[in-house]
Amino acid sequence: MTTCGLARDALNLLRERKGGYDIVISDVYMPDMDGFKLLELVGLEMDLPVIMMSVDGETSRVMKGVQHGACDYLLKPIRMKELRNIWQHVFRKKIHEVRDIEILEGNESFQMTRNGSDQYEDGHVLCGEDLTSINKRKHFESKHDEKDTGDSISTKKARVVWSVDLHQKFVKAVNQIGFDTTSLPSFDGAMTGSVCLAEVGPKKILDMMNVPWLTRENVASHLQKYRLYLSRLQKENDFKNPAGGIKQSDSPLRDSAGSFGSQNSINLQHNDVSNGSYIFSGSSLVVHNGDPRSHDSDRKRLVSTPVEEPKRTLTVNVPNPRIPRSSQMEFGQPLAPPQSEVDFGALDSTFPTKYPWCGIQLKKEHNPLHLNDEFSHLPLPGQKQLTQADYPQPAPAISSAPSSTPSHNEYRSNVNHARSTAIAVDSSPIQTKTDVANHQAVEPNSKSTPSLENQGFNMNSITEFESSRKNINLGMLPFTTLEEDLQVCWVPGDCYMNLGLQNIEVLEYFDPGLITDVPVNLNDGLRFDYEFYDPTEYSLIDQSLFIA
DNA sequence: CTTACAATAT
């Protein structure tokens, strides 16, 4: 990527190296030339997509840009999201040229540029930046205006997204390693598991995963998170059956792992490139009876959980001092074949069974399972991120595909909230009723057109989500005793990633009819990664492109 | 403003 302070310079570069650049991003206001003039010249002399940007969002100006041939007009505090989408312009163009090729690498290729045969994709940015407007946009920008923008963007290391897909690989690797080393997974014995884990290191995992661009650090970081997650799960389990419960806990864990595997299979392959986005439909499928609202289920789960064991929650706070990491042990159980889709099935089965009870308290035993499930979810959360973002397209498909695969939702939303919830929860007792009311109000929409709404996404919903959960809980358990409340809180923590399990439970919970209310929440949850695709942008993109 | 994630430092 090349940045220029003056339009003339940019023009000269473009003329010198025709073919050396793929896209031009220009500010409307530049010291030496009007952005529209540049746009015009570029349009006349070369066939490059030009994107205009400015702090000025006045329609007349935007229109002018478009009329002069700009393929996009970005308002200045430009966000990564928007930048992620500009590659589309290049892509579209290239497609015509039959130069597809690596496009695919997509994600990163776009900004980082890989020099490959193609020279590179450079965009050159001309701009006088007015960073001023920007919020955080940073110091870097302040320094050298123009360059900074471009540089900062390109420079920044792309964050790894740990899509479901990726996470699956990760889990698989962990399990395999554990498996091999221990060699005898046969028992549930936590010990074994723990041992295995101990042996598992980022390096090995990285090797196993076989994902080229991933670094050891990435894996290490994720592993850290994963372990935390595990420990958390363990804690919960411990509480549940501190002494005897062992069995249950173990098995469940395994299941969870397996579930992941299953999901993987389901996932799309596009992912590799970058999409992690959609992937896991599997879980969702399991969850709902047909409804696409995967999220809902999660939340529901929360609800259910509370029901399950209220008392403990209290204790929870002071949970077992037990070995913190012990949790891993369970985890270690990887023994169970990772791939097992079976687990999934199991889940499903559970679902029905639970269903019946739904009424109120399903409980306990399942919990452990749930936890596991949750685990699996972990991976999902990250999806949005940059890297993946680029590729996108599939997402839309999801929406379209609705009937068949309502499932694709993303877990991630759930994940994030979990903790917050916990906190919030405490307070919740009081609020509960009110929340519920609100929640319901919202719901209506979702119900009417679940799929649509999903697409529509609810970006904001986070808060709503949480509230919704609470509501649900409340709704479910009007009485919620203090204890219950506590549980609620507790659960959330666990939740981190849970989807499937929660979903299941939720369903049960809901089935009774609560569902009607609940559903709304679910929809919200669905929102997907949608964000990537702006509706507008989306339109821009030709689906055909992807298809190709 | 908070939470959660991934990166980076220790």
Place this chain on the structure above:
DNA sequence: CATATTGTAA
């Protein structure tokens, strides 16, 4: 390599 800290994004 594990854990703690930091920086960001939602």
